[in-house]
Structure formats: C-alpha cells, structure tokens
Amino acid sequence: MENQTFYYDNKIVKNFAYATLFWGVVGMVVGLLLALQFIWPSLSFGIPYTTFGRIRPIHTNAIIFAFVGNGMFTGIYYSLQRLCKARMFNDLLSKINFWGWQLIIVSAALTFIFGITTGKEYAELEWPIDILVAVIWIVFGANMIGTIIKRRTSHIYVAIWFYIATFVTIAVLHVTNSLAIPVGLFKSYPIYAGVQDALVQWWYGHNAVAFFLTTPFLGLMYYFLPKAANRPIYSYKLSIVHFWALIFLYIWAGPHHLLYSALPNWAQSLGVVFSVMLIAPSWGGMVNGLLTLRGAWDRVREDPVLKFMVVAVTAYGMSTFEGPMMSTKTVNAISHFTDWTVGHAHIGALGWNGFLTFAVLYYLIPRIFQTQLFSKKMANLHFWIGTLGIIFYAVPLYWGAITQASMWKEFNEAGFLKYPNFLETVTQLKPMYAARAVGGALYITGIVLGIYNLVMTVKAGKFLPEEAASAPALVKTEAKRGSGEGIHRWLERRPVQFTIIALLVVLIGGLIEIVPLYLIKTNIPTIASVKPYTPLELQGRDIYVREGCYTCHSQQVRPFRSETERYGEYAKAGEYVYDHPFQWGSKRNGPDLSREGVVGGRQYRPNSWHFNHMENPQRLNEQSIMPVYKWLITDDLDISTTAKKIRVMQTLGVPYPAGYDQIANDELMIQARGIADDLRSQGIQVEPTKEIIAMIAYLQRLGKDVHAAGSPTAAITGK
C-alpha cells in the first residue's frame, strides 16, 4: 500500500497549551485569594465583586473548565491526530473550538463577578452561555469524530475511547442539568425543584468529575505514559475492562453527594453501592499506569515528565480510594459539609489533573518547538515544590475536617452541645486555614517556575506548525461485521456505532437513578403547610443565589441529634418543592440556614440582627469570617422583574393563583413596609425598597412552613 504524507496541526495544540497556562494561573490565584479570606475576611474588600460567594465559582469553574479544560484539549488535539495518523478533521472547527472555549471562559468570569449565576455548583453559567457551551462542545465532538472517521489505522486505540465517552457524556449531563426557563437574558429558573434538582445537579456534578476531570485524563495517561516511558501500556486487556467498567459504574454514583439528605433512601443506597464498586476499575487503571513503568523506574529518577506522571497517577489512586470511602455513610457523616471534601477535591485537582497536565506540557512543548526542555533541574524543583504544596494543602484540611466534625457532634455531660456557637468550630480551624494557604502558595510558585521553564523552552526552539508524517492510505471495507469478527472488534473500527454504544452504557445508570424520581409522586411526600414564597421572599431568594450564599451555608439539616439540637427539625423532601433551584450547599463555612426563620427556634434571630450582621458581621463577632454585604442596604431592589418571575414560577408548577403576577408587587411592598417598620422600631432607618429587606424576608421564611403545622412529621401526608 502506497504511503500518504500528511501534516499534524501543532498550532491548535500550542494555542490550547498557552491558554492552559494562562487560565491555570488565574484560577489558582483566585483560589489563593479565597484561602486568604478564611484568615482575613477583610480581603473581600467590602465590595460585591470580590466576596467569597462570587469568586468561589470563578475559582472552581476556572480550574475545571479553563485550566483542566484547555489542558484536556491540548492533550487530545496532540494525541488524537497521532493515534489516528491523520490531521484534525477540519481546521476551522479546531479554531472555533479554541476561540469559542475562551469566549465561554471570559463570559463566565464576567457574569460570576456580577452575580449572574444559576446557583448550582459547577453549573453556575446562565442559559445564554450554557447554549454556547453546548454548541462549542458539539463542534469539538464533530471535529473529533470526523478525525476518527478519516484515520489511517484500523483499530481505535483505547485512549480515544475515553475521549469519545467524555464527549457524549458531558453533552448529556450539560443539557439535562441546564434545562431552565429564562426570566430575562441573565436570569433563569431550573425546571427542576428541590430534591429533583438536587439529584440532577449531583448526578451532573459527580459525573462532571468523572467525565471532565477523569476520563479525558485517563485517555491522556494511556497515550502519554507509554510515550514518555517508551514502552506499551502494561495490559491492554486491563485497559478495555477499565474503560467499560468505569463508564458503566461512574454514572450511578451521583447520590453519594446527598447522603443523609431528604433524597429517598433507595437512591442514596444505590449511590453508595456503586461508589464502593468504583474502586475496582479506578484502581485497575491506576495499576495499569504504574506497572507500565516496571523495569523503567530508573528513568523516573531522571525524567521530570515521568515524575509528574507517577505522582499524578498515585493521586488518582488516592482520591479514587478516598472517594468511595467518603461515600459510605459512616465516613460521610464526618466528611460531608467539612473541609474533607475540599481536601479530597484538591488531591484530584492539584495531583491528578494539575500534575498530569504539566507532564503533558513538559512532554509536548519541547517536541512541537523542536528543542529540549530549557531546564530539567527547574522542572524537578517544580515537581518537589508542587508535591510539597499538595501535602501542605490537603493534610491541614483533613485535620481541620475531623476537628470540626468532632466539635459539631460533641455533647457535654448535661446532654447539651459542647460548642453550640458554630463560629467556635470555625475559629478553631484558622491555623489549618493558614497552612492550607501556604500549601496553595507553594503550588502556585511551582506553576510559575514551570511557566518560566516552558517560556524559555519556547524561546530557544523553533515552532513546527505543520508536522509531516506518513502512513499507508486507507482501504475502505464493508461496514458490516466480517465473518469471524467479534462484535467489539467491529465496534473498534466503527466510531459512530462505538459512540452510540458508549452513550447507551452511560445512560443505563442515569435513567435508573433519575426516572423514578419523576414518575413516582410518593418519592417526594408533600407537606400540607409548605406554601410558595411570597414575591418579596422570592426576590430575596434570588439575591441569596446571586451572592452565592450556598458556597458557605447549607440548607439541609441531617437526621443526627447533633444537628437537630443545633438547628432544629431535620430536612424533609417535601419542604423544598418550590425551590428552583435547590440551595442545599455542600460545605459549611457558616451554619446551616434552613431553620433560620423558625420563631423560637435555635437559630432564630430578629430582623435587626440580620441587618446588622449583613452590614458588618465583625461588629457582632470579631472572629466572624463572613464578608460584609453593606451594598444590600444601599441598593434598590429591582421589582420590575417580579411579575415575570411569578409567571415563570407558575409555568414551572408553583401554585400561585391566576393573575397573581399583577398584584405581586403590591403584596411585596406591604411585606417590605412591615419589615422596615420593625427595623425602625429597633432604631434602624432603612427604606422598604432596599435589597436588604428582601434578603431578610427570605431568611425569616426559612423553615417556617415545616414548623407551621406543629409536629412537622405528622404533617407529611405521604401523597
């Protein structure tokens, strides 16, 4: 067969590599600022744009979608062409993928700064950007599948299977979780409410970790590790089992983020069982990666690329062991809502994603610039500083998590909570928070060294935008299965069919988890006393979402005595039926707020307290780490949106009476005047038209309905 000469597109690889470095620094510096705000809350600077609630989504989205996302594209665009022995399907699609993705990132950062958010973790983007994400993702997928179709190899290598699974699953997750009805260009309400919204969100959130942070990087591992070690993967058969078992199992495990919550028990149990089973394929992959280096460990000492890879794969092994452990109810009771989750996430992000990304960059930048790495010594220094950074980051958080969870649960001899004031449990952690910030700063120092090293490498080399390669031309064969050809062997040469089968495998778990929650009403027993929010409370809730309060406060009391003693009645599924979106949160930097409005309850505080607390939390308690929210006192509430919001809620099934949208603002003003009058009686002068009034109205509503019917448990009708 005659050889064909073709050219790999290195320019797109270079662009994505540069974007990875740029956004990596941005995302990590914002992370460091967040870490410092735990020690010095004044670093929120008293303005809305830099408060924890607004910049935390910038940090998480920048790391996941900008740093890791661009790193993933860098590796995929490099390896896919070489594994297919073909140039990318279409250069224009590559460019649209690159520039479209950067546009999404910039739009995300800007909208989050201005408080434009859906309030759903890692899915905070509002609907116009969501649509853009879907379009760009399809462009990426089309370009990838097109490249696979025009490849010059018969078999599709296992790394590409992981890329395909990434594409199809993220597409399904993103679309399903982003379904919403717009109120305006920058505001929408998700079609799901309460428990349903929580389940869909964490099905998304968990699998975003699986299919954005894991599967594409496993694909990169299966390509770049053999390349760097110059030996084939330890067991190709194991990689096949790894792939199918992983994509099949991962999708079921989402409910482990909602243990002890109001989610039905069967769904929680399903999540636990499949999470524990996930250890097997995950460790199969880790072992496969590490054993590839058998007989080559001497090279690990020499080669920084391999060093980064070994720690990355080990971090993958650690977090995929830790994850299933955290999914068991015993460990989850301690780890959930504490810094354990944050430590766990960063072992994955800094170790697995961060180190593998730099291994890939250290591998490919010298190659596409036809030179050697500027300084191996500097790369080794980066490796050690980075590794120390990860340890300094994670260990204090694990320590802090166990300390705080123990303090939350400790009772004195008289049977009362030993630390009834939540703030005591936060103040105790400040040394750990300081150590964490040092760890983060170390890691960023390593990144800066890495960037300098790569910039010097680029300067010393000569860029090769079009890299020549040759391979025999393709011979077209029957689409049908040949005699003696197994189904899987046939699939391995049919990319479209392979994609469809992978999608079906992924969907099985998702459907079994989510469909019953839609079809069976008894999954969410209604509570007769739970009523829709008043217009003022609804507006207040939207401010709560805008300010990202869910990043520090949960609305989910777990059925533990230590929690019911501290907060009040434990959470019921039926109390959230009008919550579009749910705001259960995943981390308690401050106390749970879901019983805040229960008059006479343990968490109840008068309107004046909330006003003073928002204006200056440190005046009430100098140890508080809450940012100031004084603009809520001066900014006018935008009531031009009330009618539209009521109508959208009606469309979503919230039972406001017909025509209520027309009188909503009248009722809003009546309630607002009541709160302003009450504040005035306490010596606080504020107009009823200010945002603070709506925020107070919302906070004072929380938990009220559940307690309205006397014994809340008796009020559950079961229908």
Next chain:
Amino acid sequence: MLRDVFKSMGGYESYGMISMIIFVVFFVLLLLYTISLKKKDVENFSRMPLDDFSKESDEVQEI
C-alpha cells in the same frame, strides 16, 4: 406506562438487586470478550502510541 412497569417490579427496594445483576452480566460478558482477544492483536493495539511516525505495520488497513 413506565409507571406500571415500576409498580410491577415490586417497589424500589429491588432496584439495588436489579442494578447489581445488570452490572454483573455486563462485567462477565466484558471479561469473556477480553479473554477471547488474540495475543498478537492485543500487542499490536498496545503499541499504537509508540508507532506515531513509523510506517504502519503489515497489518491490513481497513475502515
């Protein structure tokens, strides 16, 4: 219609068992497939990342 299917399954407690059976069947079939793979094919596949620039082996090219 789906609602009836779920009802006929005897409640959701059976979900865990059904899920497990689906996975075990899937996993066993997967193991059988990987065991049945020919050694020579597997070796060729696993060498693919290392054959970037070299000319294709004598394996017949087909798509």
